[in-house]
Amino acid sequence: MIDYAKVTIKAGDGGDGSVHFLREKFRPKGGPDGGDGGDGGSVYVEVDANLNTLAEFRYKKKFEADNGGRGMGKKQSGKKGEDLVIRVPVGTVVSGEIKREVEEDGKRVVKVEKKKWDLSEVGERVLLVKGGKGGRGNWHFRSATNQTPYESEKGTKGETLEAQFELKLLAQVGLVGLPNVGKSTLLSVLTKARPKIADYPFTTLEPNLGVMEVGKSKRRETVVIADIPGLIEGASKGKGLGHMFLRHVERTKVLVHVLSGESKGERVFAEVWKNYETVRKEMGEHVKELLEKQELVVLNKTDLMNEKEVEEVVAGFEKKGVRVWPVSAGNLEGVEELKKKLLEMV
Structure with missing residues (x-):
């Protein structure tokens, strides 16, 4: 019976914003039109009544959601990363440390937070790690004094969870x-x-x-x-x-x-x-x-x-x-x- 597992869970990174300028036949100087990067996919866990062990985790030790796509010209946003749903049996307890990237004083730093989820109802779904946000394209950085911005944002990293899955039977x-x-x-x-x-x-x-x-x-x-x-x-x-x-x-x-x-x-x-x-x-x-x-x-x-x-x-x-x-x-x-x-x- 597989009732314990240690795995790494990674949400998708946000896509980078685009640096792009509109160049059309009758609009040779159309200005900046770089689109935003797509958001990274998040990872959820859901209780499935058809499962009774953690057998899925026997050989697979890393779960990753899709990254967001890079922004494109004509203000087109990159594709959003697809979310990932991990299915577990009733009575599963998920715990671990979430690492997330945040901005402090203009710098990106990694924060760590301990979390625990007790999943005891069929169909219950919770968010484990959230995908990163897509960066803004250069269209957002235009101004009266900067008509040709070559500036864009990088997407943020998705959260990471070093997780422990424990199955505790729901017996009285x-x-x-x-x-x-x-x-x-x-x-x-x-x-x-x-x-x-x-x-x-x-x-x-x-x-x-x-x-x-x-x-x-x-x-x-x-x-x-x-x-x-x-x-x-x-x-x-x-x-x-x-x-x-x-x-x-x-x-x-x-x-x-x-x-x-x-x-x-x-x-x-x-x-x-x-x-x-x-x-x-x-x-x-x-x-x-x-x-x-x-x-x-x-x-x-x-x-x-x-x-x-x-x-x-x-x-x-x-x-x-x-x-x-x-x-x-x-x-x-x-x-x-x-x-x-x-x-x-x-």
């Missing part, structure tokens, strides 16, 4: 947890999504989306759920895969922290609690605000535990001030109750 619920805790299986039973499921870590290599439906017919309500690849200790420093996709849970309203009840040791609660703290630590080091979101802690794979072990984990978490929802994505135990709770939280 994000499933997080260590690898192989059953997030993909849980997504498949909560929604109609069919992610790859296997009994080894890092089965999920990219985020998966699913739509959960609760209720029937006209009273049916939906919740969009994202399954994020498993986090491991050190993820916030670049280890594993999950850190690459944590951006996708930044927009969510609710985080479902999935824990596995499948334990190989005697101290079941201690092991599960350690796993819980590991993931919380990595999320906090990525974006502290993630720890402030609504959280629902799910103890999955309870079908592989005995009743005493489940009670031990639930009681241990309650002592720490955290409520746990025991479920089994394998035999669907507790899944319907979980759906209702998620809808309530969203």
Whole structure:
């Protein structure tokens, strides 16, 4: 899944104004008639409902709009540069520094401005960089004392943006947890999504989306759920895969922290609690605000535990001030109750 890209975006430069004098058979001294240069094309970004990744940016790293044409005789303006529209999926965030040329004290200097756009609606279009203005032709510089001006203006440079494109999925619920805790299986039973499921870590290599439906017919309500690849200790420093996709849970309203009840040791609660703290630590080091979101802690794979072990984990978490929802994505135990709770939280 291509969900991050760094590219250079350049608006078109304005065309230069023309120095030209009218020379016709019966008007040998027709005077200055140099036309203006055309404006450079601007660059826009537009949200396209048919896209779901930033795949277009995998190989293309520079986007440029057309330059404006040079002015011509008979006061003809140069051709305006064609605008460029970059299409992106819903949930794309564009940020970076715009460099623009401005005139100060008769000199042209480059100013830098930081900008950020959050594109979350289909059809939304915003201007990223503006094309340069065409220069004036010598027709504008005529005067009573200067009948033959050889002066014209150069077009201004178009703005440049060193941009970062980030895709952040528009899910209401994000499933997080260590690898192989059953997030993909849980997504498949909560929604109609069919992610790859296997009994080894890092089965999920990219985020998966699913739509959960609760209720029937006209009273049916939906919740969009994202399954994020498993986090491991050190993820916030670049280890594993999950850190690459944590951006996708930044927009969510609710985080479902999935824990596995499948334990190989005697101290079941201690092991599960350690796993819980590991993931919380990595999320906090990525974006502290993630720890402030609504959280629902799910103890999955309870079908592989005995009743005493489940009670031990639930009681241990309650002592720490955290409520746990025991479920089994394998035999669907507790899944319907979980759906209702998620809808309530969203």
